[in-house]
Amino acid sequence: MTAADDLADRVREGDLRIHELENHADHDTAAEARRLVLEDATETDLEAIGDYTFPAEAAEPNVENMIGAAQIPMGVVGPVPVNGDESSDGATDGDSSDGEATDADESAPNEGGAAEGEYYLPMATTEGALLASVNRGLGIIRSAGGATARVTKNGMTRAPVFRVGGVAEAARTVEWVNENTEALRKAAESTTSHGELVGVEPYVVADSVFLRFAYDTKDAMGMNMATIATGEACEIVEAETPASLVALSGNMCSDKKPAAINAIEGRGRSVTADVVISGKLVEDRLHTTPEAIAEANTRKNLTGSAKAGALGFNAHAANVVAAAFLATGQDEAQVVEAANTITTMDTREREDGTTDLYASVSLASLEVGTVGGGTKLPTQTEALEVLGLAGGGDPAGSNADALAEVIAVGALAGELSLLGALSSRHLASAHEDLGR
Missing domain, CATH: 3.90.770.10 (3-hydroxy-3-methylglutaryl-coenzyme A Reductase; Chain A, domain 2)
Known part of the structure; x- marks a missing residue:
């Protein structure tokens, strides 16, 4: 019995969960074990999916529960x-x-x-x-x-949404943001050695305040960079204004969705x-x-x-x-x-x-x-x-x-x-x- 067979048996028996396999074997063996589990459960031959050329470990930052690769003609x-x-x-x-x-x-x-x-x-x-x-x-x-x-x-965006008590608190929050961009820039840029905050645009809807942060992320697409940096800046906003953070992304960014704001203001490049x-x-x-x-x-x-x-x-x-x-x-x-x-x-x-x-x-x-x-x-x-x-x-x-x-x-x-x-x-x- 191979190491992949043993891991597959342990998954079938409930001893291991499918996402835990890399803790017990190298990445390629873990991927093979998952294929064995799927082949048995679905009566499917996964030979083509398992025929990839790069080490599975190289894909660890990009995918979870790896079973192989989807090959698309190039x-x-x-x-x-x-x-x-x-x-x-x-x-x-x-x-x-x-x-x-x-x-x-x-x-x-x-x-x-x-x-x-x-x-x-x-x-x-x-x-x-x-x-x-x-x-x-x-x-x-x-x-x-x-x-x-x-x-x-050029500007990768992340737009958190805050809760305020009403329009008066919303106005105070926007005023503080407009007057303290440098403080927000210092906080945001403390999380990255490459990204630069290029602007913060406030939007108010009733008791919701959206702050659309835009970053120059250099050669990175920069979504993760912008998210982490914005999270740090949000702590300053909460400490200095009446606003309370509800969600780090409030969809004014707007990421991976059709949105007029991106057509008008741009996002990325x-x-x-x-x-x-x-x-x-x-x-x-x-x-x-x-x-x-x-x-x-x-x-x-x-x-x-x-x-x-x-x-x-x-x-x-x-x-x-x-x-x-x-x-x-x-x-x-x-x-x-x-x-x-x-x-x-x-x-x-x-x-x-x-x-x-x-x-x-x-x-x-x-x-x-x-x-x-x-x-x-x-x-x-x-x-x-x-x-x-x-x-x-x-x-x-x-x-x-x-x-x-x-x-x-x-x-x-x-x-x-x-x-x-x-x-x-x-x-x-x-x-x-x-x-x-």
Whole structure:
């Protein structure tokens, strides 16, 4: 009898609980024992789930009661051309030369954007045709001279809710917070050597006071950092005001839920990417016109989304974000916030009378990091290394900024490709041709 068999028997007999196995064996043996218990209880073969390549101990910070790994196909698109220094001079009609992905040094931040050069973007998905579509869009962006991307705002938020006796106490609490931001900053930053408190915004609803703390968490996505820091600051608020803490998260943050506040104020990184594409290139590669794409975007992404009461006004930005998140170890539940994307497509007239297409995506709440969380898992680390963005950047925060900008350009490529397919009426045939 193996050690895993013995542990499994002890679980079946009630001697051990399934979450206690790492106290009696190494992590891989514990995972094997759980698979044996499940196989016996459910009459299921877990051979594929148990066929993983990294040591189970590496996943201890990321999962409990591990039984194996969910394997999702991963592909790559690109190179993703990002003009971090300055935008291209305008739309071009021809193909640009191929290039290779830059290394970490070449991707270092500059006076413009954090991402500069060409990046291969790994994407993990089960949706056929997605990477082909994104890659088509990226090819057009390359031919147009590359896209420009910028992180325009940075602030991971945590918003505790306090109870007060009434509106008078609420007003006193808000007044104290507004006058004592430095005291709150000192308390919050005492818990971290990296995070910086950038602001506290009060909101009052009757006898509830919400304080929306925002942090620069550098290269970490920073949710845990923000939570711990805010907890420390809350002790000062309770000691100095009439407010009593009810919950460390009051949903004004707002984490992992569709929320207008994130679409308006941003959360994590707010990032925009844009490109100008010549009408000739649109016609040659997308088999449609700038006017047709602009109209499709207005009627579908803007009017249609407004009629539906959507928060995001885009074609499928979450598709690209989700696949990039899974590949690079981001918190997949935060894709719901990353879908807060507005896509614009406009025509621009040249002096010679021809028409260009101006295309952009603005992601209000893209929550990404290159250190901590799932980024430390071996597969995800390798994906970030492909990008040249694994680990902390120099200066701090530059790698996460660059990752946000590259993902934004990938989302822009996806929007271009899908809107091109829709306006040329090729969407169904494209899926049919790819057997998807």
